[in-house]
Amino acid sequence: MVIIMTMEKTILICEDSIEGVFSGIYEAYARKYVHSQTSLQIGATENYELFAEYKQIAAEEEKAKKVSRTIIREFGEETYLTFCEALATQDLEKGNAIYHVLVDGLRTKNNRIMENFAVADVNKVFELCRYTKNEIQHLKGFLRFQELEKGVLFARIGPRNNILTFLAPHFADRLPNENFIIYDDTRNLCVVHPCQKEWFLMSADNLQEEETRNYSQVEVAYQELFTFFCQKIGIRERKNIALQTQMLPLHFQKYMSEFNDKVYK
């Protein structure tokens, strides 16, 4: 009698974070899984596949760091950043795509793996990274600070991707003398930048809603001035609201002071 051994699939379940995914990749190598039979999955599933072995992988800083170092050493900072940006999306395939790009790159010793656009996973990672990059680029412009009492600048955003840590360096460089807070209200996280100090990320559990509405005396006046400016600067003969909305989608407008009273449409 011949026993046919079917190679079993292994599915590694990781936490939805850079650390989580990199720990998964670390384990895939450490436990010597056959990469073509292994996939990485973010969070638990509802539909379990038959003939697949599921392993829960815990996020561990040390392991993640080792993977980060390998990525930077083999493929450079830029690819590393690309991976981090892809991981900031909510896409559930992101971890698996990165894992297989990495496997492919290490196997073929190709240090320019992200240029091989003909590979589906490379394209996937690239698309995800671009999605994040676009949102970062948008919010660098669309984010609005409001001055609270005591001069603290407070911005509320509702980004689709987890981009606070990508935005923070930009604003810290731009406004080193300001105390500012950027609050992601979908993830309940915030970045805090004290004047002339390093910024840090923290949970926003202690943020009081009323406090964020406690504007300084001049705040409303500047909001009005800017709204007024936006009205004046548009050319009536070229009015094109569809284009305005295409360039500045409503989910951003919701958070922008100049659109709050919809006066300038």
Add this chain to the structure above:
Amino acid sequence: MDIKITQGMTIKEKLGILSDAAKYDVACTSSGVDRKGDGKGIGNATAGGICHSFAADGRCISLLKILFTNECIYDCKYCLNRKSNDVPRASFTPDEVCELTMEFYRRNYIEGLFLSSGILYSPNYTMELIYQTIYQLRTRHNFQGYIHVKAIPGADATLIQKTGMLADRMSVNLELPTAEGLRTLAPNKHRKNILAPMRQIQTGITESRHDLMIYQHAPKFVPAGQSTQMIIGATPESDYQIMAVAENLYQKFDLKRVFYSAFVHVNEDKDLPALPGGPPLLREHRLYQADWLLRFYGFKAEELLNEEKPNFNILLDPKCDWALRHLEYFPMEINRIDYQMMLRIPGIGVKSAQRIVKARRMAKLDFSDLKRIGVVLKRALYFITCNGRMMYQTRIEEDYITRNLLNIKEKLPFQTNGMTYKQLSLFDDKNFDAEPTIIDSQQAAMGQL
């Protein structure tokens, strides 16, 4: 410094008048210079520029775009602020401009300041006011964000020089494409007075670059380069004339950008065209597309237009139009054709072409790869082969392809203020996250990539 009348006006009233008066200036990008903050002041700049909002006309708001004053001693016929018009007048003080800039910037409303002006008393007097304002911003307020100012034709060279040491970008408006147009519509302006400061700024930029090679910390003169704009449709020039002027400005004056501004009818004047259809937006759009082809795709004006065919095709973008008139070059083999030629294929933009060049080093590409890379196949398919095969059996025949291309609806955004990604998308390049850098375009021009 005494400034005319505006006492008693609130800052809001002034802002209303002076932003309203500045809105026809289209050169409002914040691009061209990368500068980190120094950790002590406020502000930085990113080469790609940042859009902070969009106005109801769909144009990007990036800079606080205002006139210093709409007082003017000149009488240009197309301009709302001309001397003979009875309109409310206002002037800012340097302090007021600084305050608005700083407070807007802190709140992340803007990337910086765009300061233009009517001519108050004299060109020198006006230029001095502009200089004083940005001097205050850069020194007292330690502002390191983006500043674009106008050089006022007729102002002393030393004033322009001083101002250029503080500004990121300077521009002198050409106003109208030809000297003749200028004579009819702007009787107080002369072509040579406009070209003189343009030349001075160009020389300043070149010298400053040279100094920087020798001393690393030499102060920079107009580091984001020089731009200009011309009004389209107020005078009878053809598209060919306009493109030839633009090309000349890029080549002879090293301009970073030429902007085209569809004429908006604001004054009744017998010398102005009536334009019942509103501003010539489609024409403006075609000019921007062609401008893009000059700067990033290695095209020359005379390839796109000529004396016999002096105006762009209304129905097709200039790149498709060129391709259809040059079917002898097609189809091109994607796995072999050099970068420079690839840029001429409709449906392939700068980014896709760069990605193709990289990707084909690793594997032979087929149509599905091109799709993933971002090539717009429905447009490109008539012009390319992959590994010797076309995507479908198609005839390479002008009428046939034209009909098919016309069936693909062209997206006409009429958003042509110069913000970068929109314009890339005009060429169906889905990868419009960044403006090709200067290096890209130089390499493109030399076919190095």
